[in-house]
Amino acid sequence: MTVTAAAAAPPDHLYAPRLRAMTVGSVALVSLLAFEALAVGTAMPTVARHLDGLSLYALAFGGPFASGVVAMVVSGIWCDARGPRAPMWHGVAWFVLGLLVAGSAPTMGLLVVGRVVQGFGSGLLSVALYVVVGQAYPEALRRRIFAAFAAAWVVPSLVGPALAGLIVEHLGWRWVFLAVPVVAVPAVLLVQPGLRALGTAVPARPPGGARARIGWAVGAGASAALLHYGGQQRGATAVVAVAVALAGLLACAPRLLPVGFLRARRGLPTVVGLRGLASAAFAGAEVVIPLMLSRERGFSPTAAGLVLTVGAVSWSVGSWVQGRLTPPRSAATLPRVGLACIAAGTATVALAVLPSVPVPLAVLGWATAGLGMGLLYPSLSVLTLALSAPEEQGRNSSSLQLGDSLFAATVLALTGAVLAAGAAPGPGSYAATLAVAAGCGVLGVLLAGRVVVPARVG
Template sequence: MTVGSVALVSLLAFEALAVGTAMPTVARALDGLGLYALAFGGSFAAGVLAMVLSGIWCDARGPRGPMWAGVGLFVVGLFVAGSADAMGTLVVGRAVQGFGSGLLSVALYVVVGQAYPEELRRRVFAAFAAAWVVPSLVGPALAGLIVEYLGWRWVFLAVPVVALPAVLLVESGLRTLHRPPPAGPPAGAAARIGWAAGAGVSAALLHHGGQQRGVLAVTLVAVALAGLGVCAPRLLPAGFLRAARGLPTVVGLRGLAAAAFAGAEVVIPLMLSRERGFSPTAAGLVLTVGALSWSVGSWAQGRLPPPRSSATLPRLGLACVAAGTATVTLAVWPAVPVAVGVAGWAVAGLGMGLTFPSLSVLTLALSAPDEQGRNSSSLQLADSLFTATVLALTGTVLAAGTTPGPAGYAGTLAVAVACALLGALLAGRVVPGRERPA
């Protein structure tokens, strides 16, 4: 089960990274530059809706159904995209693929909650984090080679060869998991699905607006943020906006951590290229340092003895992200050696490795068995929606001028530092009222 689950996570990671490499070639080949942004935004929006549906489905019937449906739709979407003869068809395939990914990602969390004892969950989530490392190291380069020598279609068509055997490895364990008695959807499920659709559309609009310029960009981003402001709180735990103790804060910290890291990650290559003269390859290697240290942090948290307080690892991890990203900001100025920034990014990656698995374990620990699906979907929704918001705002700021300069890069990185620092300050609130924070 562990091998199959990690393989599925690796495939989701590879496809997410490889498509970005292949898409410029795809858009040229299909004469579809006008739909370029929608190929990403549509997949993202479908994934948001699918996460909510998967949480409802898992809680009502167990994770086996959404697991198989997710893999099936993921594979169908890949086939549709890989065989597309028009950009519109590829956009449809990407949306189907994104929907399958959303179903699958939540179901995998519920599988961990039901199949593994609590003392092993930190190690399993560490393995999930590590499953992103190899794709992040070799995925873009491998996708480039596939596009160059085999053709862009094989970036989509090769993945199902591994996906189906991987889910079969998980199947034997799925059959043994507890299945709730057949029941109708929980109260409020229809409304939750509607709010998820609204959040997905708003997130897609936010993604599209972040790639525009001028008044159009500001208008689209403003409308999208308003939509997210209305829809997102209704999909996240009650008390989320006021950082209520326990699960609401856990979900909020996941969003803040993801937004902080992603917000810095998109700025660093541009900053190093324009301000320090780095080649694209050299700038990419700096990001690789963060990916490797993330893996090290995940490995370490899975083998450390359980801390006295459940707030310890999230607080330490987010403090590392804040301190590391602040150190990266110093590398904007030529007087500071680039090695200082690289070391800072390694510290930030280490912090993410400590933070992400510990928040996943806390989510399951704070969830009743019939709430694991809903709460796992909330955790991943916070990750996706916070990241989309920060990336769109960052893209809008950077697109406002052709040469942002040191102050512009420092300003965007400061937003990432602020997100991580806020998370570190709130980390003590992951502790329910009955437990005293250390």
């Protein structure tokens, strides 16, 4: 008698036996990427002083940003051609190699090289992780795993800068780079069995136009790095650098994002656009708040930083909430609510430029904006996978993260230009930059309904 084994039921939670190691390893990798992104900012002033590398300070941040843009595109193409296993391994390898080079660098130039290599590994990893979610997790669990990814950023955002400061003071700045590989390798080993078990129903060759797409990515990455550099300069140098960079982005970015992106075409183009608008709004407000509170309200750096922490915690709360809500009837509901929270929250923060407005109101506004990001980000990630055929998950995940990065970089550069326009930033410049952030949220609310693609009749 022949016995036919019943098909295994799909896992019903993130830590089911089939998914446990994958979940733990993936969340650990996201946490490491987050810690390194946040910790480097704390350590870099000491690094530049010890290596006499102040002239390369901006490049130490712009370089990895540019290489990350290129890596996201490469990873998307690679994942669609052969699955996420190789990009995941290569991402960890490049990430660790970059950290080792940066941590042992005798000169600032070599440290920048390490940072560029590290940024390339981060870009490979970030896209590969999205494709892993699309292939390994049933649709019912995707909102929860993306919520876990969001939560994986919270602890580093709470303790990362302070921990990095302690490491710099007591162990030396090199250990901010050298300690991370100790955890990165075990984390990817946890993910490996799950990667091996994934299906391989993907084309064996890279999609057409892969080389051209990588070329446009190089152009976009170089433009983004120039934009980052220009945003930190003053006078004519800043104007020329930002203008050239924006022209480069306008030429290159549309070639890397979904067709119809600039027209907010229904479906994926609008999903990518909403992610970019939200990222731009939050990043633009986040850099202004500490400066505004310290200059206009007399906050200490620690107190101003705690206000940002409120936003990080509420982001995690929003992610947790959306992961446990019954899926709404319309896919536009959570993005619309999230963007409305971002618009209302940043507008409320802007009121703090008025001395008569109590600071706790601004803190509440920033918490509202963070809640909106938590509701929005995972829902857009889930929508991206839902709107992607299996062989397009890499490309579309790459587009989502590219839009996120490029929008934020553009707004941050323009914010820097506004703040540097006068002799010293004042209430007017703070209000202007926060109004732009709120405007991005309002525009997103107006476009949110376009994430839904009408069903064809007949």
